[in-house]
Amino acid sequence: MMRKTNDSFAKGKNSRRDDAAPKKSFQKAASSKPTTKQYAKSESTRSFAKPKGPKPVKKEENDGTIRLNRCLANAGICSRREADVYIQAGVVTVNGQVVTELGTRVKHTDKVMFHNQLIQSEKKVYILLNKPKNTVTTVSDPRGRMTVIDLIRGAGVERVYPVGRLDRNTTGVLLLTNDGEMTEKLTHPRFEKKKIYQVSLDKPLAVEDFDKLKEGFHLEDGFIQADELEYVKDSKRMEVGIEIHSGRNRIVRRMFEHLGYKVEKLDRVYFAGLTKYNLPRGRWRFLTEAEINALKMGAFE
DSSP states (O other), X not given: OOOOOSSTTOOOSOOSOOSSOXXXXXXXXXXXXXXXXXXXXXXXXXXXXXXXXXXXXXXXXGSSEEEHXXXXXXXXXXXXXXXXXXXXXXXXXXXXXXXXXXXXEEETTSOEEETXXXXXXXXXXXXXEEEOSSOBSSSOOTTOOOBHHHHTTTSOSSOOEESSOOOTTEEEEEXXXXXXXHHHHHHSGGGOOOEEEEEEESSOOXXXXXXXXXXXXXXXXXXXXXXXXXXXXXXXXXXXXXXXXXXXXXXXXXXXXXXXXXXXEEEEXXXXXXXXXXXXXXXXXXXXXXXXXXXHHTOOO
């Protein structure tokens, strides 16, 4: 459950809504510069505390070699977990020999091939996109529709992939990278990264349905509930801000559809510490070193 914030989802002790519009409301994240109070736990300063120190490196890991699964992940092909599956399947060769043993270590001079294609370690690239509507969150589309990759042409020669997916008509914060390890950390269900959406509905959200979203209910793929929920100011209850950690497919739309509402607009304003502040719709930018380090450290929910 998200703790008290300044502007986004500002709430007092009385969390239950009555017929009058709340005095304090969820505000669009793009409207003002995000602060720690807006988007992080009150203990967030501890999240950014300096680590106790690097873990000791084993001698065999300091000999200029790395694990084969890490080599594949560094090349942006997949995560380490997925690399282990590919290795066991026999589709990876080292210096012309098929390698299926997990834990195999390789040198930078070794010739590593994946599906008969030579892999090379790429420079890690991290791109933040404010995704517009009518854009597909895939690398390519057989139907010729605009993709998120089309929007970042010119970002560099490295091949990047979207982290997770947003529906074609869902807008907002989207990360693209060739860092397979980070992608796994941000998308695997066990990590449960925080996401905040602004939802526009076809009719006012009734108080009883507001409470159902907070209390939770069962969908076809299991129990779900909003971690935080707030009416948007001056929206006549037709817009709400919702915070969730679940990464299940189309989960926000399905939650409201389950209660009989049609989602007219869905905008992700926050993902794992990233916001679209100062980033117009359809535009992109590279992450800063501070943002990259925070993601690697897991400093954000």
